[in-house]
Structure formats: C-alpha cells, structure tokens
Amino acid sequence: MANVRVAVRVRPLSARERQDGGRIIVDMDDKQVRIRNMKVDRRVDAHVDARERLLEFTFDFCYWSLDPEGPRHASQEEIFQDLGVSVLSAAEEGYNVCLFAYGQTGSGKTYTMMGTPDSMGLTPRICQGLFRDLEPEGQSCRVEISFLEIYNERVRDLLRTADHKKPTPLKVREHPDTGPYVQGLSQHLVSDYRQAVVLLEKGIANRITAATHVHDGSSRSHAIFSIQYTQASLENGLPSEISSKINLVDLAGSERADPNFCRDRITEGANINKSLVTLGIVISALAQNSQMFSSCQSINSVTSEGEGSFAGSQSSSLSGGGRRHCFIPYRDSVLTWLLKDSLGGNSKTIMIATISPSCGSYSETASTLRYAGHARNIVNKPRVNEVRRHRVFGVIRPDKSIPDEPS
Numbered sequence: 001m002a003n004v005r006v007a008v009r010v011r012p013l014s015a016r017e018r019q020d021g022g023r024i025i026v027d028m029d030d031k032q033v034r035i036r037n038m039k040v041d042r043r044v045d046a047h048v049d050a051r052e053r054l055l056e057f058t059f060d061f062c063y064w065s066l067d068p069e070g071p072r073h074a075s076q077e078e079i080f081q082d083l084g085v086s087v088l089s090a091a092e093e094g095y096n097v098c099l100f101a102y103g104q105t106g107s108g109k110t111y112t113m114m115g116t117p118d119s120m121g122l123t124p125r126i127c128q129g130l131f132r133d134l135e136p137e138g139q140s141c142r143v144e145i146s147f148l149e150i151y152n153e154r155v156r157d158l159l160r161t162a163d164h165k166k167p168t169p170l171k172v173r174e175h176p177d178t179g180p181y182v183q184g185l186s187q188h189l190v191s192d193y194r195q196a197v198v199l200l201e202k203g204i205a206n207r208i209t210a211a212t213h214v215h216d217g218s219s220r221s222h223a224i225f226s227i228q229y230t231q232a233s234l235e236n237g238l239p240s241e242i243s244s245k246i247n248l249v250d251l252a253g254s255e256r257a258d259p260n261f262c263r264d265r266i267t268e269g270a271n272i273n274k275s276l277v278t279l280g281i282v283i284s285a286l287a288q289n290s291q292m293f294s295s296c297q298s299i300n301s302v303t304s305e306g307e308g309s310f311a312g313s314q315s316s317s318l319s320g321g322g323r324r325h326c327f328i329p330y331r332d333s334v335l336t337w338l339l340k341d342s343l344g345g346n347s348k349t350i351m352i353a354t355i356s357p358s359c360g361s362y363s364e365t366a367s368t369l370r371y372a373g374h375a376r377n378i379v380n381k382p383r384v385n386e387v388r389r390h391r392v393f394g395v396i397r398p399d400k401s402i403p404d405e406p407s
C-alpha cells in the first residue's frame with residue numbers, strides 16, 4: 001500500500017500580477033502552506049474566525065519558487081532530486097509510476113513538468129536519468145515512448161507525423177489484465193537521451209495552445225508522456241523481465257469560462273473542466289474509500305478484500321464495517337479512464353499542485369490546495385511487474401509471479 005504523495009510549488013509573480021499590485025498571500029514553512037484571504041483580512045471585524053483568514057495545509061513536499069534569487073528558492077534541480085529521483089528508483093524496481101501536475105492556468109504546471117530551454121523540467125530530467133542511471137550490469141533495458149493529448153475529450157497522438165488529413169481521434173479500450181489503453185497509439189523505441197528529447201520536443205510542439213484571459217501560452221489539453229521501461233535479465237539461466245510504466249502528466253488549467261472569450265474557448269473550457277471535475281470526483285471518492293478502508297482495518301482487522309471491490313471498483317460494495325464504498329466514475333472522462341491505474345490502482349503516484357502567489361488567485365489556490373489535500377488520502381496498491389519464466393517439460397513458460405509490496 002502507498003499513499004499518493006503530494007507536492008506544492010509556488011511560482012514567481014507574473015508581470016500581470018505585479019501590475020495589479022503584486023500582493024502575496026502564500027507562505028510556506030517546511031511541509032506547510034498557508035494562504036491568506038485578503039478580502040476577509042481587510043474587514044475590521046473582531047468576530048471573523050481566524051481560520052477564515054488563514055488556510056493551512058500540510059503536504060509531503062513544499063517548494064518555494066517565488067524568488068529565484070532568494071535563499072529559500074526551490075530550483076528545477078531540487079525538485080528533480082526529490083521527485084524525479086524517486087520516480088526513477090521506483091521504475092528501476094519494477095513499479096508503475098505516475099507524476100501529474102495540477103493547478104490553475106498559468107500556475108507553472110508546464111514549467112515544472114517540461115521546463116523551458118534554459119531551465120529543464122522534470123520530464124527531460126527523468127529521461128536523462130533513465131539513460132544515465134538505469135542500465136544495471138547484466139541486464140538489457142528497453143525504453144519505449146508514447147505521447148498523447150486529450151483535447152475536448154478526444155485522444156490525439158502527439159508523435160504521429162501529421163499527414164495532410166486531420167488526425168483521427170484514437171479510441172480508449174480496456175484490457176482485462178493490463179487495464180485501459182489507447183488503441184493505435186504510436187510507440188517509439190529509443191536508445192539514448194537525445195532520441196527521447198527529440199520525441200518530447202516534437203510532441204510539445206504539436207500540443208494545442210491558445211491565449212486565455214490569464215495566460216497567453218496556455219496549454220489547452222491534458223498531455224500524457226509515457227515511458228515503458230523493461231529490464232530483462234537471466235535468473236538461474238532462465239529469462240526474467242521487470243517492467244514499469246512511467247506516466248508524466250501535464251494537465252490543462254481549469255480557468256473559468258469567461259463570457260468575453262470566443263465560443264470555441266468556452267466549449268473547450270467545458271470539456272477541460274469535464275475531465276478535471278471528474279478527476280476531482282474520482283480523487284474525493286478514492287480518498288473516502290481509502291479512509292473508510294483504513295478505519296475498518298483498525299477497528300475490525302478486516303481481511304484484505306479483492307482489488308475490484310476496493311479502490312478499482314466500478315460498482316459500490318460494502319466495507320467490513322457495513323458502510324458502502326463510493327462508486328469510482330473512472331469512465332466519466334477520458335482522462336480518469338486512462339489514469340485509472342495511477343489513481344487508486346497499481347502505481348506509485350505523485351501529484352504536484354502548482355499555485356500562484358498572488359492575492360487575485362485566492363479562490364483558485366484554495367481550491368487547488370483542497371483538491372491536493374484529498375489526493376493525499378488516496379492509498380494505492382503498487383506491485384512489482386515481474387514475469388519470471390520457468391521450465392515445464394523443457395518449454396519456457398511465463399510464471400505469474402507478481403509479489404506484493406510489503407505494507
């Protein structure tokens with residue numbers, strides 16, 4: 001069992017926020033984030049509850065990236081050392097890993113996940129680390145990359161060379177053993193870091209972006225960069241394989257539908273929000289189930305239930321304490337369906353919540369932090385994806401040996 005780990009990162013004030021007065025409402029202290037509601041603050045009212053003025057949250061990691069020159073500044077490298085390195089070690093051990101960035105538009109998701117030419121983000125650093133560190137002796141490694149975006153609830157392959165025709169949306173299907181997948185998504189075998197980065201850059205260039213009222217280069221889609229990493233070795237003369245899927249997800253921002261914006265942007269907003277709203281519902285339901293499960297465990301010492309009846313459920317069921325588990329509506333959006341395993345399944349998952357420091361973003365920041373707080377309660381069931389072969393009458397067959405991680 002492993003809880004979803006949650007990191008929060010605050011970015012510098014933007015030029016627009018500075019022009020608007022540049023008032024900062026966020027503060028961080030070790031693993032705590034506090035945000036101040038200036039509107040309530042200005043009310044000279046002795047009866048206003050202090051909690052109304054100051055919201056406080058605790059997370060696994062807090063990154064202060066507000067002032068690049070300041071002593072507290074958390075750089076891209078520091079974030080990679082904490083989060084990226086743990087992604088690489090989990091992948092090396094054979095676990096699936098998912099790292100996703102969630103936050104308001106313009107809050108720093110793409111900067112954190114992809115970076116800029118001068119300041120590499122987590123995805124290229126993870127690719128670099130994969131080829132630098134993960135070639136243990138006596139093992140042969142295979143790295144395959146796919147890159148897709150979900151735009152208006154449709155899946156587009158970001159790495160398929162666009163012909164003259166409009167790219168056809170791809171279908172999501174579900175395999176009974178391996179879970180949801182995108183039919184026809186191109187997979188690219190890469191043998192070094194350069195090849196991986198060429199694909200990453202190609203995909204980023206193909207992403208759909210547009211200007212919104214708060215961010216000129218806003219990503220309009222949810223992007224999932226996936227690395228299938230397989231290590232093959234010989235154990236006692238028999239072939240053995242450990243595989244891991246790393247999902248690196250840069251979500252679109254959840255801006256409000258602004259009536260001053262053109263209709264396309266509003267339809268887009270509705271679809272972006274459909275995925276994000278469903279993600280919120282899935283996260284809350286999983287967190288509730290996980291809490292129910294842990295309290296049942298401590299009260300009744302409930303015997304372990306089957307995977308289907310707990311986090312990965314498509315239908316509600318009774319817990320040991322007689323309370324009903326929440327239905328998890330993974331299929332209500334393409335994003336949650338594709339991330340089914342990463343959210344409440346076989347994956348070690350990290351969420352990075354990105355926030356603006358500005359007082360103008362108070363309600364979006366508060367909502368991002370509440371969302372992130374729920375995600376932290378989700379308990380996943382990661383397991384090593386290992387296939388060992390054994391000899392039966394001289395024929396080598398796969399062995400269903402997938403040991404559970406010790407809890």
Ligand SMILES: Nc1ncnc2c1ncn2[C@@H]1O[C@H](COP(=O)(O)OP(=O)(O)OP(=O)(O)O)[C@@H](O)[C@H]1O
Binds near residue numbers: 112
């Ligand atoms: N930690 C940071 N340090 C310096 N600049 C940052 C940081 N985070 C974000 N920025 C800058 O802020 C702007 C918005 O960031 P970014 O594009 O990452 O937002 P986003 O959350 O991905 O937005 P959207 O959802 O609209 O795509 C960019 O110009 C980016 O370079």
